[in-house]
Amino acid sequence: MTEKTSHATVDDVAALAGVSTATVSRCLNAPDRVTAATREKVMTAVRALNYTPNFGAKALASKRTGIIGAVVPTLENAVFAHGVDAFERALAPGKFALLVASSGYEAGREKRQIEALVARGADGLLLVGFDRDPAIYDWLALRKVPYVLAWSSGESHPYAGFDNLSGMAAMVGMVLELGHRNIAMISGITSGNDRARDRLEGARSAMAQAGLSFCGVREVAYGLESAAGAFSALMADRRVTAVICGNDVLAAGALRAAHGMGLRVPEDVTITGFDDIDIAEITWPQLTTVRVPHSRMGEEAARLLQDLIAGRPGESVLLATELVRRGSHAAVAGAGILP
């Protein structure tokens, strides 16, 4: 019994319980492989010594850490905060813990974060989108680290996401049905961001299907201010009656700019969002947007990744998006269609 200043070890527990260290280990990791009586003895010793297994030793010997890593662009974006939160809750409690890193939307930083997470022994990884240096996927494969891509469909990789393309196409379809013909779009930065790109593409294809194209498209950084600026610029074209936004924050910024310009929403201009985060219900009018099941997605991603880690096959899931009609859309003035 090393009862000086250091902590109790398996040896201490084994000695006190009068069994071998192997038995102590089994009691803790596979209780059913041990007699109830000995289990009792061991657990008593564990409690008496206030024993906690040493993490490093356990990881070294078992080649598993129980740590799962997640790299998201930023937690400041509610979309990721919610998804990660749901993901974390869906991890088998006590078995896995979540290591979170943010990339700030920088590819280089994301790569470093992934390496850092793997270096810290992550048993698996949650990544956002599939648009990244192929070398990263090769490296992950080489290292045999399972991963799940979320927030988009992952092409050939395992994923838990949704179809940004069709979600946005549906939204544009609705706006078209409302009679709008002069439509502009405020998109997120598409470079290195397949979600933004798919949304833009989906919107464009819906327009094309109606034989139209956007009056104007602006790619702006995530944030109220940049969206507000883009909105004013876009509305310089007086014909525009609807502005499609790549996400709710952009839409909220556009909405604010509209108020500032004295425009009534939706009477003068229709503004739509994407994501359906909390703010969609706080703006005035409330945002018409595309609901994305962020929490559900987080759960599915957790399930899938845990399957993969356990060596089970695991199936990717593509969740459905849903149009949420609130107050920021209306039929184009002079057109007699849906309210």
Add this chain to the structure above:
Amino acid sequence: MTEKTSHATVDDVAALAGVSTATVSRCLNAPDRVTAATREKVMTAVRALNYTPNFGAKALASKRTGIIGAVVPTLENAVFAHGVDAFERALAPGKFALLVASSGYEAGREKRQIEALVARGADGLLLVGFDRDPAIYDWLALRKVPYVLAWSSGESHPYAGFDNLSGMAAMVGMVLELGHRNIAMISGITSGNDRARDRLEGARSAMAQAGLSFCGVREVAYGLESAAGAFSALMADRRVTAVICGNDVLAAGALRAAHGMGLRVPEDVTITGFDDIDIAEITWPQLTTVRVPHSRMGEEAARLLQDLIAGRPGESVLLATELVRRGSHAAVAGAGILP
């Protein structure tokens, strides 16, 4: 060189570079204790073998993991998402990684999360508020795990936070100055939440100082709906001209309820928030609130915790809050004071 299926180890690198494992280790962890020439040889071997140190072995041998744990109530609350994000960014890159767990505002779950984090070898912990079972602090002290409390002043514990009490007192003081006398409050649940309690206390003391007390106080769960319900109930008392809210989400809910009731803000009723998160600028009118430097706080907490882990003294910081006067407040009707 164990070049079968397994990964390269220090031994492989040492052999290839023609040095001892000790030198390899030094190259990686204390490069300046090694000649430039040998360092070059070793790094070349490292690259050639695609070597990455084994995490478990490293943790076991060095008794350090480079993992810092954080337990927050939920990432769904922007306040914590921002704080954690800033905290993570302020961690020495490459040296520390962040393990995040959420407690869902449940004390029992928080305790388990803390234990899980420590069991995973966390070198230090970030906790929210100081209101928790003292046994947890004892346990942490016994385990010698440094920690920092954030989002409130930490009493005798190391902390990086702000004074919720005086922040709210200032807000109520301002409302009082505007001539309001019949004031109600919507507070967060105070049980087990020192932030909510301090805000309520701060508000009450400011009222008391003016010889007044609230017309009504409601404690509600975090969320738009519950705040909306509380607002309607509180406004049943027709005398009420101002409603102080414990945080911005509550205020946004109250605002929405006000719109629903046909009340004009701020003409008919003044509504104030606390935190100054993004939504404060999205509501209509924009929220008058108390700005809390969440990001700055995250950074300070990271700094402090890293000091503590390194064995340096480390100083707690109390950040200042600031009144942000936007559009949701006004002088009480019939009173001739500040706009």
Add this chain to the structure above:
DNA sequence: TGCATGAATGAAAGCGCTTACATTTTACCG
């Protein structure tokens, strides 16, 4: 009662790294 069978347990060999201590090399000075 004896023996085959499977479950429970024990002995001990690593897992891959860091680090105290020993040894060698280098640098500097008289």
Add this chain to the structure above:
DNA sequence: CGGTAAAATGTAAGCGCTTTCATTCATGCA
């Protein structure tokens, strides 16, 4: 140049756990 201190490097002993394989024990059946 020899001698010494300091810097660089090597040796090898763990760190605390899991796990394979061997051993012991309990059980059921002939």
